[in-house]
Amino acid sequence: MIKAYASRAWGFLKSFQLTIVLLALLMCLVLFCTLAQVEMGTQGAVDAYMRSFIVWNQPLLLRLPFPGGALVGLLLTLNLLAKTIDIKLSWQKSGMWLVHAGLVVLFAGEFVAGMMQVDTNLSIEVGQTVNFVQSYKQMELAVIDVTDPTWDEVYSVPDTRLAKGGAVAIPGTPITLNVKKFYANAELSNQGPGAPPSLATAGIGAGVSVEERPVVSADNEINQTSAFVEPIAGGRSYGTWLVSVALGAPQSFTHEGRTYTLAMRLRRQYLPYAFTLKQFRHDVYPGTEIPKNFSSLVQVVNPSRNESREVLIYMNQPLRYEGKTFYQASFGKNDTLSILSVVENPGWLLPYVSCVLVSLGLLVHFAIVLRRSLKRRQDKKEG
Amino acid sequence: MTFVQKYLAWGAGVLALLIALIVALPSGKARGFDVSGFGTLPILEGGRVKPLDSLARNSLLAIHSRQGFRHEGRLVGPDEWILDVLFRPQVADQQPIFVIDDPEVISLVGAKQTKNRNYFSFADLSTHLDEVQKQAASAQPIAPQKRTRFQSAIVNLFDRVYLYYKLRNTLQLAGSPGLGWELQSLGTPEAALRHQDLTQLAHFRMLPPTTAANPDAWLSVGQALAGVQSGAGVHPGLVPLAKLNAAYIANDAASFNTALAEMNGVVTTLKPDALGHASNELVFNRAQPFFVGLSIYFVAFLVLCVSWIYKPELLRPTAYALLLSGAIVHTIGLAARVILQGRPPVTNLYSSAVFVGWGAVILGLIVERMYRKGFGTAVAAAAGFASLIVAQNLGTEGDTMEMMRAVLDSNFWLATHVVTITIGYSGTFLAGSIAIAYALKKHISAKPDPETDKALADMAYGIICFALFFSFVGTVLGGIWADQSWGRFWGWDPKENGALLIVLWNAIILHARMAGYVRERGTMVMAIFGNVITALSWFGVNMLGVGLHSYGFMDKAFVALTSFCVSQLVFMAICYAPARFWVEKPRSRS
Numbered sequence: 001m002i003k004a005y006a007s008r009a010w011g012f013l014k015s016f017q018l019t020i021v022l023l024a025l026l027m028c029l030v031l032f033c034t035l036a037q038v039e040m041g042t043q044g045a046v047d048a049y050m051r052s053f054i055v056w057n058q059p060l061l062l063r064l065p066f067p068g069g070a071l072v073g074l075l076l077t078l079n080l081l082a083k084t085i086d087i088k089l090s091w092q093k094s095g096m097w098l099v100h101a102g103l104v105v106l107f108a109g110e111f112v113a114g115m116m117q118v119d120t121n122l123s124i125e126v127g128q129t130v131n132f133v134q135s136y137k138q139m140e141l142a143v144i145d146v147t148d149p150t151w152d153e154v155y156s157v158p159d160t161r162l163a164k165g166g167a168v169a170i171p172g173t174p175i176t177l178n179v180k181k182f183y184a185n186a187e188l189s190n191q192g193p194g195a196p197p198s199l200a201t202a203g204i205g206a207g208v209s210v211e212e213r214p215v216v217s218a219d220n221e222i223n224q225t226s227a228f229v230e231p232i233a234g235g236r237s238y239g240t241w242l243v244s245v246a247l248g249a250p251q252s253f254t255h256e257g258r259t260y261t262l263a264m265r266l267r268r269q270y271l272p273y274a275f276t277l278k279q280f281r282h283d284v285y286p287g288t289e290i291p292k293n294f295s296s297l298v299q300v301v302n303p304s305r306n307e308s309r310e311v312l313i314y315m316n317q318p319l320r321y322e323g324k325t326f327y328q329a330s331f332g333k334n335d336t337l338s339i340l341s342v343v344e345n346p347g348w349l350l351p352y353v354s355c356v357l358v359s360l361g362l363l364v365h366f367a368i369v370l371r372r373s374l375k376r377r378q379d380k381k382e383g
Numbered sequence: 384m385t386f387v388q389k390y391l392a393w394g395a396g397v398l399a400l401l402i403a404l405i406v407a408l409p410s411g412k413a414r415g416f417d418v419s420g421f422g423t424l425p426i427l428e429g430g431r432v433k434p435l436d437s438l439a440r441n442s443l444l445a446i447h448s449r450q451g452f453r454h455e456g457r458l459v460g461p462d463e464w465i466l467d468v469l470f471r472p473q474v475a476d477q478q479p480i481f482v483i484d485d486p487e488v489i490s491l492v493g494a495k496q497t498k499n500r501n502y503f504s505f506a507d508l509s510t511h512l513d514e515v516q517k518q519a520a521s522a523q524p525i526a527p528q529k530r531t532r533f534q535s536a537i538v539n540l541f542d543r544v545y546l547y548y549k550l551r552n553t554l555q556l557a558g559s560p561g562l563g564w565e566l567q568s569l570g571t572p573e574a575a576l577r578h579q580d581l582t583q584l585a586h587f588r589m590l591p592p593t594t595a596a597n598p599d600a601w602l603s604v605g606q607a608l609a610g611v612q613s614g615a616g617v618h619p620g621l622v623p624l625a626k627l628n629a630a631y632i633a634n635d636a637a638s639f640n641t642a643l644a645e646m647n648g649v650v651t652t653l654k655p656d657a658l659g660h661a662s663n664e665l666v667f668n669r670a671q672p673f674f675v676g677l678s679i680y681f682v683a684f685l686v687l688c689v690s691w692i693y694k695p696e697l698l699r700p701t702a703y704a705l706l707l708s709g710a711i712v713h714t715i716g717l718a719a720r721v722i723l724q725g726r727p728p729v730t731n732l733y734s735s736a737v738f739v740g741w742g743a744v745i746l747g748l749i750v751e752r753m754y755r756k757g758f759g760t761a762v763a764a765a766a767g768f769a770s771l772i773v774a775q776n777l778g779t780e781g782d783t784m785e786m787m788r789a790v791l792d793s794n795f796w797l798a799t800h801v802v803t804i805t806i807g808y809s810g811t812f813l814a815g816s817i818a819i820a821y822a823l824k825k826h827i828s829a830k831p832d833p834e835t836d837k838a839l840a841d842m843a844y845g846i847i848c849f850a851l852f853f854s855f856v857g858t859v860l861g862g863i864w865a866d867q868s869w870g871r872f873w874g875w876d877p878k879e880n881g882a883l884l885i886v887l888w889n890a891i892i893l894h895a896r897m898a899g900y901v902r903e904r905g906t907m908v909m910a911i912f913g914n915v916i917t918a919l920s921w922f923g924v925n926m927l928g929v930g931l932h933s934y935g936f937m938d939k940a941f942v943a944l945t946s947f948c949v950s951q952l953v954f955m956a957i958c959y960a961p962a963r964f965w966v967e968k969p970r971s972r973s
Contacts, residue, residue, distance in 0.1 A: 287430065316793050316796070
């Protein structure tokens with residue numbers, strides 16, 4: 001009985017029907033995802049369609065639930081694995097075997113990228129030294145001990161933790177933050193006359209009204225994440241503060257002789273090494289504004305490796321360093337600011353492996369087919 | 384095939400090649416002036432050194448949508464036109480070269496729509512320039528895909544008028560006595576102002592760099608005059624240029640040709656390779672290999688259609704020979720572009736259309752050699768013709784050998800990723816075209832012919848395999864390029880998605896056929912749908928206006944693309960029509 005079910009399940013998994021249906025579903029998803037990018041931005045659309053298991057509210061087909069990219073991809077991988085195992089290990093089938101094995105690797109690569117890839121950026125001005133990368137969208141509330149003028153001690157609370165509200169103890173300090181209200185996106189304005197009083201009792205926030213806004217995901221928009229927090233230390237409240245990405249100047253309070261600043265900012269990851277931008281070049285074709293090349297000459301200083309060297313990062317020539325890859329992405333401030341995009345993807349080699357496997361497999365397969373058909377022609381002629 | 388038939392067939396092919404050669408030969412002097420010699424002079428524009436002739440053709444294409452026009456009973460070519468614009472603007476201003484199609488724009492410039500195409504001279508437009516500029520200025524901030532028809536048309540007109548205005552103020556300020564006078568009246572404050580205007584309005588730089596230290600420092604006439612003023616000495620090119628100017632105004636052809644030789648001498652001394660390179664490009668421009676190629680493909684297609692009803696033994700080989708000579712012209716043109724540009728064949732949308740057509744024609748030639756049914760010829764000629772028509776339309780937007788923007792400036796990836804993926808497009812289109820031929824043949828031919836049907840199905844199948852290989856490898860190579868330049872292998876960018884759709888669709892066709900869900904006819908219907916997918920991913924994503932790949936937005940093409948897709952759906956319906964539509968006689972009697 002169980003054997004019968006298992007064999008039916010196996011038959012289903014390796015069936016051509018499943019392959020075709022899944023490929024067709026994937027085509028639909030790719031189409032939806034492409035069209036949705038106009039409104040949602042690339043990242044938003046990819047998260048909604050490709051990185052989800054079920055798309056609940058797709059706009060193009062009567063808003064019916066639709067299998068998401070992750071589900072289709074997973075099933076397709078299973079189908080592919082079943083197929084790969086099922087293909088008889090014979091020389092005749094060796095090409096097909098290679099192709100399907102290569103596809104499994106390709107899918108694995110996309111899964112690894114989807115689950116584990118971290119995209120950040122590093123913006124750096126000429127002459128400046130930077131030892132952190134920052135997120136494109138995610139925020140953090142940084143509590144920085146600035147007492148020592150030569151050394152900042154940074155503690156940070158991610159926006160996802162702030163969103164849960166309640167009390168957050170800051171390890172390594174006597175401070176506990178009481179998150180009174182959190183806005184994933186908000187608009188700040190000067191408080192007009194007659195407006196309800198602000199939740200803030202200290203800092204600049206007392207004169208500011210905060211209005212909640214829907215979360216944005218388009219590529220060129222950024223959420224003005226804001227929160228009201230109350231630092232408590234040694235049983236004493238230091239007032240309720242408004243912290244927001246929209247606020248420029250940091251705000252600080254002093255507890256037992258140590259000064260702490262509060263700042264909502266893009267989430268940072270500190271690196272055990274630092275980059276100094278020595279030169280940024282923005283070359284154009286003569287007599288035009290058409291860009292020919294962008295390049296950043298950086299000094300990489302890594303005390304742990306006792307390393308200090310110059311690297312030129314330019315178009316199509318990234319720097320791969322300590323598991324991260326640094327690409328020339330953008331520039332600003334009259335060509336004195338260079339923005340490097342930073343990608344950390346442990347599976348970056350998989351597509352390369354896959355490409356070799358599949359190309360080789362297809363060539364082998366077509367060679368075998370060609371030989372067979374030539375032989376058939378020969379036989380026909382002789383017979 | 385008798386000897387005479389063979390002789391006649393190949394004779395037709397050779398004749399087509401001869402015609403192509405004649406087109407490439409230099410034309411005579413216009414009114415005694417060596418205008419094509421003037422067009423050979425190298426200039427710096429759009430970031431590269433090219434002959435003045437290329438600029439003249441592209442500007443005239445942009446303004447007039449043709450490379451020449453009839454005026455006062457004479458055909459005016461691009462080189463003669465640019466001479467008038469540069470040196471005798473008062474003459475050029477009277478030539479009705481501005482095409483305006485939009486009725487609202489026509490009424491804005493104070494005229495009535497009289498015929499389908501309406502031509503205006505710069506003089507006609509000059510009294511309405513303020514209004515055109517005002518309207519264009521209010522439309523320009525709107526994103527191109529959100530503009531109304533009028534807004535697009537007015538911005539388009541303004542761009543063309545501005546181009547013309549800049550051209551007529553590049554070598555001398557329009558209305559001034561000329562360059563010779565400019566050289567004599569140096570040193571006054573008004574002169575300095577004029578040099579400033581000339582520098583700002585200059586559309587191109589004609590004076591080669593005088594120092595080897597800075598090989599890209601070409602100068603415009605305004606810059607060179609300002610240089611004289613500030614004590615940098617007279618640029619050796621200014622004097623012959625002034626002589627050319629004076630001789631042209633005075634209608635003195637002999638002095639013009641002498642001054643031209645002098646100018647050539649200056650250019651050769653300062654930039655030894657530039658003149659040779661420019662004259663090669665001029666020959667390429669004049670030969671118009673892609674226009675000649677598409678004409679030959681058209682004739683080949685017609686001959687083949689006739690062959691089905693009249694003298695097939697003679698006409699089928701004739702069509703094949705014609706297709707072959709079209710392919711030779713096409714190949715030479717493609718090779719010339721590669722050599723002139725120093726880049727792999729596909730660098731922009733225009734060249735991708737040229738290359739897709741070329742790939743389809745070469746594949747079609749091979750298929751015809753293998754099966755000899757005439758279908759390979761028909762489909763290849765039609766595909767080559769159609770894609771070159773698309774290329775001709777894409778080529779009206781400016782220099783087709785434009786410089787590559789930073790990310791794209793990589794010959795290795797242009798040669799691998801872009802070429803393979805474009806071959807994938809070619810294959811998918813060719814398979815779709817064969818499927819259309821199959822569907823039409825089934826309906827038109829009176830008696831069933833399973834052998835030919837089988838041959839067509841085999842052709843389509845083989846080409847789909849070929850296309851799958853190239854589009855897959857091309858897509859993955861694109862991923863690797865993206866990994867090298869943007870830091871991710873796959874970003875679900877619209878262009879990447881488009882390529883993926885082609886791969887997925889071809890994979891579906893092959894799996895469905897392998898599993899036996901579709902047979903001959905089903906495969907063909909699916910192959911036709913491949914045309915829709917390929918067209919959408921090739922052009923459709925450029926219309927979305929999002930993503931890293933959207934470097935060529937086109938709005939006019941939207942209508943063309945939609946009608947193409949609808950036509951393919953109709954062909955699918957024809958191909959899928961129930962059995963009783965397939966044969967004339969009822970089944971029971973056959």
